[in-house]
Amino acid sequence: MPELDELEARLARLEPADFERGLAVFRGKLRGAEASYLETCVRCGLCADSCHYFRADHELKSIPAYKLSQVASVFKRHCTVEGRLASALLGAKSFDRAMARTWVEAIFGRCSLCGRCSLNCTTGIHIATVLRAARSALAEMGLVPSDLQSVVTQSLESGNNMGITKQDWIETVEWLEEELQTAVGDPGARIPVDKEGARVLFTVNPREPKFFPLSLQASATVFHAAKEDWTVASEGWDLTNYGLFTGDSVQAGAIADNLLRSMQRLGCRVLIIGECGHGYAAARWEAPEWLGREHGFEVRSFLELMEDYFREGRLKVDPDRHQDPVTLHDPCNLVRHGGVCEPQRTILRRTVRRFVEMIPNRAENFCCGGGGGQLAMARFQAKRVQAGGVKAEQIRRSGAKTVVAPCHNCIDQLMELNREYRLGVSIKTVAEIVADALVFDQPVGR
Amino acid sequence: MISGLQIGVLASGVWALGLLGALHRRAQGYGRRELFARAAGDPRKGVAYAFGKGMSPAAKESAREHLPTWFAGVGYHLGILAGLGYVALLLVGIELDGMLRLGFQAPLLAGALCGTGLLVKRAFTPRLRALSCPDDFLSNLLATAFVALAFARTISARLDAAFLAETMLLLLWVPVGKIRHCLFFFTTRYHMATHFGRRGTFPPASFPPRA
Ligand code: SF4
Numbered sequence: 001m002p003e004l005d006e007l008e009a010r011l012a013r014l015e016p017a018d019f020e021r022g023l024a025v026f027r028g029k030l031r032g033a034e035a036s037y038l039e040t041c042v043r044c045g046l047c048a049d050s051c052h053y054f055r056a057d058h059e060l061k062s063i064p065a066y067k068l069s070q071v072a073s074v075f076k077r078h079c080t081v082e083g084r085l086a087s088a089l090l091g092a093k094s095f096d097r098a099m100a101r102t103w104v105e106a107i108f109g110r111c112s113l114c115g116r117c118s119l120n121c122t123t124g125i126h127i128a129t130v131l132r133a134a135r136s137a138l139a140e141m142g143l144v145p146s147d148l149q150s151v152v153t154q155s156l157e158s159g160n161n162m163g164i165t166k167q168d169w170i171e172t173v174e175w176l177e178e179e180l181q182t183a184v185g186d187p188g189a190r191i192p193v194d195k196e197g198a199r200v201l202f203t204v205n206p207r208e209p210k211f212f213p214l215s216l217q218a219s220a221t222v223f224h225a226a227k228e229d230w231t232v233a234s235e236g237w238d239l240t241n242y243g244l245f246t247g248d249s250v251q252a253g254a255i256a257d258n259l260l261r262s263m264q265r266l267g268c269r270v271l272i273i274g275e276c277g278h279g280y281a282a283a284r285w286e287a288p289e290w291l292g293r294e295h296g297f298e299v300r301s302f303l304e305l306m307e308d309y310f311r312e313g314r315l316k317v318d319p320d321r322h323q324d325p326v327t328l329h330d331p332c333n334l335v336r337h338g339g340v341c342e343p344q345r346t347i348l349r350r351t352v353r354r355f356v357e358m359i360p361n362r363a364e365n366f367c368c369g370g371g372g373g374q375l376a377m378a379r380f381q382a383k384r385v386q387a388g389g390v391k392a393e394q395i396r397r398s399g400a401k402t403v404v405a406p407c408h409n410c411i412d413q414l415m416e417l418n419r420e421y422r423l424g425v426s427i428k429t430v431a432e433i434v435a436d437a438l439v440f441d442q443p444v445g446r
Numbered sequence: 447m448i449s450g451l452q453i454g455v456l457a458s459g460v461w462a463l464g465l466l467g468a469l470h471r472r473a474q475g476y477g478r479r480e481l482f483a484r485a486a487g488d489p490r491k492g493v494a495y496a497f498g499k500g501m502s503p504a505a506k507e508s509a510r511e512h513l514p515t516w517f518a519g520v521g522y523h524l525g526i527l528a529g530l531g532y533v534a535l536l537l538v539g540i541e542l543d544g545m546l547r548l549g550f551q552a553p554l555l556a557g558a559l560c561g562t563g564l565l566v567k568r569a570f571t572p573r574l575r576a577l578s579c580p581d582d583f584l585s586n587l588l589a590t591a592f593v594a595l596a597f598a599r600t601i602s603a604r605l606d607a608a609f610l611a612e613t614m615l616l617l618l619w620v621p622v623g624k625i626r627h628c629l630f631f632f633t634t635r636y637h638m639a640t641h642f643g644r645r646g647t648f649p650p651a652s653f654p655p656r657a
């Protein structure tokens with residue numbers, strides 16, 4: 001495997017100065033909260049089953065506390081006096097080549113930064129945030145798996161993570177606009193591009209124009225039905241931000257800035273993040289911290305906006321169009337890390353006949369296994385699919401025929417799980433479910 | 447007349463508290479994160495949840511699925527608290543008797559049994575053993591011996607010296623090893639809770655959260 005060799009080669013080339021830089025970045029990521037987290041683990045092991053990796057393979061290396069302890073041992077050795085003086089007794093370890101390899105394997109290879117362990121830790125350690133700080137150190141040392149890093153690089157270079165040209169994007173939108181007009185029977189239906197002063201700027205995961213245009217069309221149908229004053233941007237429209245996964249805050253901030261510049265350029269009031277977990281967490285919660293400033297506008301999930309439409313009576317739906325049982329996947333970055341938990345439920349309860357919850361659900365839901373950049377790292381694919389077995393089992397037990405996932409990354413993973421575990425379900429976004437159930441009294445073009 | 451051992455216990459207590467204070471300052475010395483994203487929820491409600499309902503097995507799968515260990519942990523910590531209370535009483539010259547003595551003996555005995563159980567579990571569960579470092583065994587051993595000796599001391603005053611000496615050892619080790627979580631449990635939980643409280647994840651819309 002070339003990636004394996006390449007990463008090994010990078011590890012072999014590390015100089016003492018690289019370790020120093022990695023440690024400096026790691027220390028720089030710590031605040032009182034993280035320093036406290038690093039002092040607290042009692043190695044009770046009760047977090048083990050909260051991690052889908054451990055549930056799937058039952059290996060020591062998949063226990064959250066094991067991953068945390070690899071980072072904490074370095075912290076003890078390099079950042080505390082007692083760790084230096086009594087390293088063997090206290091489990092303090094040097095940050096050397098072997099440890100860097102362990103970090104890569106544990107923190108990139110066996111963690112999707114889903115945060116489920118954080119909620120289940122006996123003492124309350126936010127483990128995922130510590131592991132993200134460790135990813136930042138690895139990023140500084142050039143140890144991000146190259147396929148993950150290339151997604152970030154692509155975003156920085158082309159403005160979106162798939163290198164879609166402006167012309168291709170505009171042409172896709174124009175084609176979808178025609179499709180929308182046909183679908184709703186209204187030649188006035190629009191997917192506005194660069195409409196200055198529109199209330200809403202809608203942002204998109206590049207997977208939509210590239211592979212799932214019907215998903216984008218569904219969102220447009222919802223906007224159309226709700227008579228929203230909205231637009232997409234011709235540039236700076238990609239809501240994804242894989243800098244969240246590599247841990248490089250400078251690059252992540254630069255990617256986030258693409259969206260903010262679109263908002264400024266178009267003078268919109270609300271930035272709506274399409275159905276994407278990490279995109280929401282990045283734009284809503286992390287971007288202000290990366291950039292060191294508050295957004296001068298509202299950032300909301302499309303789910304929250306759709307919930308508003310329902311509340312305001314702007315959408316009429318016929319739930320009889322969805323007779324089969326429908327279940328909902330809770331993307332970690334949207335729900336556990338993002339706090340957007342109920343709007344999708346409110347919407348689905350109104351839109352489908354039989355909505356069944358997965359058990360567990362909401363903030364306790366299991367990661368699908370595709371988060372944390374896992375989908376982009378080919379070398380960890382087998383582990384990812386194995387860890388996703390926990391989600392597959394949840395889906396199977398729900399008895400649902402349709403799985404709704406308000407996240408395109410999750411959808412990719414769920415589609416793979418669907419094939420691998422022969423689940424026989426269809427997988428949709430919330431907007432697709434809503435659009436399929438929409439009832440138009442008459443053409444609603446403006 | 448205060449004995450040398452009693453002075454030793456007091457000095458160890460000062461050492462423990464002093465170093466715990468220093469550890470707290472060291473951790474907080476990393477500074478506070480300036481937050482720019484607008485809060486979606488109330489961090490204070492997050493804290494109230496995390497130190498209240500959020501600790502219960504109903505709220506936490508890790509506790510729900512490991513109830514014997516969870517109860518053992520609770521019993522162990524109650525025993526340690528009772529032991530510390532007992533030392534304090536001895537230092538001011540109060541000997542327990544009657545119902546009050548029983549009131550201490552019950553948690554002390556339960557704590558000693560729970561501590562022993564957790565130590566055995568750590569030693570004989572391969573995965574837990576692999577996760578452990580020497581400090582885990584030493585800390586557990588010192589705390590369990592402390593509770594066990596406290597219980598024994600309630601029965602026989604002849605164990606006074608052994609109990610006080612063990613108390614000294616425990617207090618000396620508190621800030622050095624993992625027993626420092628007696629401080630960091632609170633700061634860690636506070637930080638985690640404010641984080642999830644701000645984001646609106648804590649408290650969950652319904653309780654128990656799975657409903
Ligand atoms: S539950 Fe928390 S304290 Fe216990 S081993 Fe896991 S990370 Fe450490």
Ligand code: SF4
Binds near residue numbers: 050115367
């Ligand atoms: S953040 Fe998620 S994937 Fe990572 S260790 Fe915790 S539970 Fe496992």
